[in-house]
Amino acid sequence: KIVCDAHAMTLGGGAHIYITNPQRRDELLPKVKALFDAVEGIARRVDPEEFAEFKLPSKKENAQMPDFFLLAKPGYAFHNAPQESEPVTDVGPDTYAGHHGFPNSDPEMDGVFFAWGHGIKPGARLERIANIDVAPTVARSLGLAMQNVEGRVLTEIFRE
Numbered sequence: 001k002i003v004c005d006a007h008a009m010t011l012g013g014g015a016h017i018y019i020t021n022p023q024r025r026d027e028l029l030p031k032v033k034a035l036f037d038a039v040e041g042i043a044r045r046v047d048p049e050e051f052a053e054f055k056l057p058s059k060k061e062n063a064q065m066p067d068f069f070l071l072a073k074p075g076y077a078f079h080n081a082p083q084e085s086e087p088v089t090d091v092g093p094d095t096y097a098g099h100h101g102f103p104n105s106d107p108e109m110d111g112v113f114f115a116w117g118h119g120i121k122p123g124a125r126l127e128r129i130a131n132i133d134v135a136p137t138v139a140r141s142l143g144l145a146m147q148n149v150e151g152r153v154l155t156e157i158f159r160e
């Protein structure tokens with residue numbers, strides 16, 4: 001049973017848009033895209049042919065992928081209940097709009113990495129690191145090695 005023709009799954013910094021009525025997909029998809037293209041606070045619409053740029057599967061590879069997704073501009077986020085208000089809000093000190101859904105290329109999504117303990121060089125400082133470097137580094141600190149992983153050991157934090 002179709003309850004709606006289109007659905008937005010909001011994720012704070014992004015929103016996945018689905019056309020849920022397959023009989024009206026060809027008619028609705030361009031209309032829904034145009035509707036969101038005019039909304040302030042949206043930085044970019046990502047169509048399926050661009051999903052690989054974000055290391056996401058295509059709709060052919062995974063039928064659960066959206067028809068397109070939206071990314072919020074810096075300082076904006078998508079409401080959890082967009083049907084009750086504007087779909088995008090500016091994020092102020094009194095607004096919690098969620099932290100998920102932002103692309104990992106956004107510098108504001110960086111985390112903090114601390115290392116301390118036996119074998120760690122006191123005062124070592126790192127530049128920006130990749131999340132995939134944490135597991136091989138922790139393994140090394142435990143005297144283990146991870147094989148066939150994309151990340152690298154952050155050797156600069158270890159004593160010789």
